[in-house]
Amino acid sequence: MSIKHPENAAKFVANDERMHWHDKALWFVREKRDKASKSIPEWEQLREYADQIKTHTMSNLDTYLLEFEENATKRGITVHWAKDAQEHNEIVHKLLSANKVTKLVKSKSMLTEECHLNPYLESRGIQVVDTDLGERIVQLRDEPPSHIVLPAIHLKKSDVSDTFHEHLGTQKGNDDPTYLTRAARASLREDFLTAQAGLTGVNFAIAETGGVVVCTNEGNADMGASVPPLHIASMGIEKIIPRLEDLSVFTRLLARSATGQPITSYTSHFHGPIEGGQMHIVIVDNKRTPFLQSESYKKALNCIRCGACMNTCPIYRRSGGHSYEYVIPGPIGSTLSTFRAPKKHKTLSFACTLCGSCTNVCPVKIDLDSQLYTHRQDLREKNIISNQKRLGMQAAVWLMTKPALFNFVGKVARKIVPKLPKGMIYNKFNVWGKQRDLPNMPEKSFKDLYKEGLKDD
Amino acid sequence: MTSKEQILQNIRTNNVVKNTPLPDYSNFGLTFEDRFEKFTTMLESVGGKALIIKKEELDKTIKEIYPDEKVISTNVDICGLGNFDSNKEDDPHNLKDIDLAVVKGEFAVAENGAVWLKNKENRHRSLYFIAQNIVLVVNKNSLLNNMHEAYDLISFEKSTYGVFVSGPSKTADIEQSLVIGAHGPKSGYIIFVE
Numbered sequence: 001m002s003i004k005h006p007e008n009a010a011k012f013v014a015n016d017e018r019m020h021w022h023d024k025a026l027w028f029v030r031e032k033r034d035k036a037s038k039s040i041p042e043w044e045q046l047r048e049y050a051d052q053i054k055t056h057t058m059s060n061l062d063t064y065l066l067e068f069e070e071n072a073t074k075r076g077i078t079v080h081w082a083k084d085a086q087e088h089n090e091i092v093h094k095l096l097s098a099n100k101v102t103k104l105v106k107s108k109s110m111l112t113e114e115c116h117l118n119p120y121l122e123s124r125g126i127q128v129v130d131t132d133l134g135e136r137i138v139q140l141r142d143e144p145p146s147h148i149v150l151p152a153i154h155l156k157k158s159d160v161s162d163t164f165h166e167h168l169g170t171q172k173g174n175d176d177p178t179y180l181t182r183a184a185r186a187s188l189r190e191d192f193l194t195a196q197a198g199l200t201g202v203n204f205a206i207a208e209t210g211g212v213v214v215c216t217n218e219g220n221a222d223m224g225a226s227v228p229p230l231h232i233a234s235m236g237i238e239k240i241i242p243r244l245e246d247l248s249v250f251t252r253l254l255a256r257s258a259t260g261q262p263i264t265s266y267t268s269h270f271h272g273p274i275e276g277g278q279m280h281i282v283i284v285d286n287k288r289t290p291f292l293q294s295e296s297y298k299k300a301l302n303c304i305r306c307g308a309c310m311n312t313c314p315i316y317r318r319s320g321g322h323s324y325e326y327v328i329p330g331p332i333g334s335t336l337s338t339f340r341a342p343k344k345h346k347t348l349s350f351a352c353t354l355c356g357s358c359t360n361v362c363p364v365k366i367d368l369d370s371q372l373y374t375h376r377q378d379l380r381e382k383n384i385i386s387n388q389k390r391l392g393m394q395a396a397v398w399l400m401t402k403p404a405l406f407n408f409v410g411k412v413a414r415k416i417v418p419k420l421p422k423g424m425i426y427n428k429f430n431v432w433g434k435q436r437d438l439p440n441m442p443e444k445s446f447k448d449l450y451k452e453g454l455k456d457d
Numbered sequence: 458m459t460s461k462e463q464i465l466q467n468i469r470t471n472n473v474v475k476n477t478p479l480p481d482y483s484n485f486g487l488t489f490e491d492r493f494e495k496f497t498t499m500l501e502s503v504g505g506k507a508l509i510i511k512k513e514e515l516d517k518t519i520k521e522i523y524p525d526e527k528v529i530s531t532n533v534d535i536c537g538l539g540n541f542d543s544n545k546e547d548d549p550h551n552l553k554d555i556d557l558a559v560v561k562g563e564f565a566v567a568e569n570g571a572v573w574l575k576n577k578e579n580r581h582r583s584l585y586f587i588a589q590n591i592v593l594v595v596n597k598n599s600l601l602n603n604m605h606e607a608y609d610l611i612s613f614e615k616s617t618y619g620v621f622v623s624g625p626s627k628t629a630d631i632e633q634s635l636v637i638g639a640h641g642p643k644s645g646y647i648i649f650v651e
């Protein structure tokens with residue numbers, strides 16, 4: 001079964017008001033990111049460093065994972081290895097049942113979403129409570145998160161009010177964010193105090209010290225990891241960084257890129273269990289290693305999950321995270337998912353205007369737009385994309401290799417298109433035309449304008 | 458083959474990523490003429506507040522900010538307001554009724570308004586999160602410029618936990634409206650003492 005981004009996006013776009021609201025909300029976050037990055041004169045150098053650290057790590061990943069395991073073990077942390085989602089879930093479940101856990105408080109972790117940990121544990125009788133407010137909201141609504149940093153960005157406060165009224169008994173129609181947050185706080189505090197285990201994700205794992213770093217604004221990871229006696233941290237193999245000092249680069253880049261904050265409220269460095277407790281770390285591959293063998297897509301593994309590429313993406317902002325039907329939406333999600341399962345996610349690399357904005361904001365300099373462009377060729381080569389799309393691409397390539405013809409066609413189009421009846425331009429083959437009009441045709445071609453420009457100089 | 462061996466083997470087979478050297482951060486990172494001013498602006502932008510006071514004024518200052526808080530736990534030796542010794546508790550759950558925690562911060566970072574907490578003498582790390590309100594007390598001379606300077610001072614040789622705290626806990630998950638006080642403390646002050 002393959003997912004259909006255009007159809008899903010069409011549903012999202014059908015509610016015009018909400019689409020514009022969503023677009024604006026994310027652009028607001030993008031602008032905050034710009035302001036934050038501009039306040040650091042050495043921003044570009046930081047991105048360069050981040051890229052270098054990640055690249056260095058990926059080329060020596062085996063060494064650093066082993067160093068990490070050794071140092072973590074010395075600290076009394078138990079390290080587990082899971083080759084796939086199934087094994088990850090089994091390890092977590094085993095730990096929970098060995099400790100007679102009936103309630104688990106979880107702080108946001110995209111990896112556990114990827115592994116579908118919640119339904120796995122719930123079907124085995126363990127109550128799982130997502131404790132990040134946004135995650136809690138979507139969990140109560142039985143929806144996946146629609147953004148990796150802002151899981152409930154697609155919802156209005158009236159939606160949250162209805163959800164909380166139904167599940168937490170808040171006043172009907174009261175949609176004051178402070179009121180709603182307080183209600184969630186009270187209910188989740190109860191959960192923190194009654195759960196027997198806490199699970200967190202990992203933002204960074206430090207080979208040199210054998211500890212992990214988790215960044216949150218709400219303090220939920222810390223409540224979950226410091227009150228119950230058992231702390232489990234789930235991490236992808238790519239979360240490793242070599243030295244403690246390298247954290248200076250990432251803690252400066254992460255929150256500024258994500259929300260424009262100078263740093264998250266809490267940047268917690270877990271280097272062992274609480275007194276009398278246990279700490280376990282599960283290192284997960286789950287189809288990550290093949291990226292290391294791909295010249296075109298290897299950099300996708302460097303992602304630090306800041307979400308900046310989705311906040312800036314004109315397609316994401318107008319189609320919503322759920323339209324991607326993948327645990328990670330937006331530009332990075334499109335490239336990760338297409339590499340992992342090209343047939344299933346064949347539409348996603350086309351959900352891209354190639355504007356390059358994602359690549360420009362990415363704090364670790366992942367070449368997102370080129371990856372999406374390359375995916376299109378790969379899909380075509382593998383004969384995965386639809387005939388209609390393939391013919392279109394073929395025709396374009398054919399035309400572009402014939403400069404004289406290309407000029408001629410352009411000239412004719414500039415004359416003819418404005419005179420065509422609407423039905424010929426906005427038909428079912430032009431999905432783009434559904435929400436927008438074609439701009440007026442220019443009088444001169446780009447080539448002519450370019451030549452004129454040269455003369456002016 | 459164990460999963461560990463298999464993962465390592467997958468990493469080693471045809472890894473096309475080329476090695477690059479790691480960066481060196483000496484003399485890197487922006488610095489500020491007035492670190493306190495920068496710190497205050499950054500902290501206020503995320504819902505926290507900073508003050509500079511004389512050592513002797515600590516108790517009085519805290520009392521003024523928090524006149525009504527009853528259960529107070531502190532590990533700052535110059536603070537005389539503590540009436541709940543969290544180190545005496547065996548179970549971190551017992552810290553749940555603390556109204557105010559007054560905690561020692563090791564140093565602060567001007568560029569982002571964060572304070573580094575790593576108290577060896579504090580038995581329960583939950584203290585920083587479970588208390589309803591928090592005051593971090595930092596020596597005025599321990600105000601750094603940036604995170605590179607900060608990580609120069611950090612080590613985990615003898616400790617299992619440390620955290621950068623910047624402002625009280627907060628969330629903007631409901632329509633991007635900032636609400637101060639999510640799971641952790643609902644308000645936070647940083648007091649620099651000279």
Ligand code: SF4
Binds near residue numbers: 307310332
């Ligand atoms: S690809 Fe880059 S911009 Fe996108 S989430 Fe990852 S690190 Fe952030």
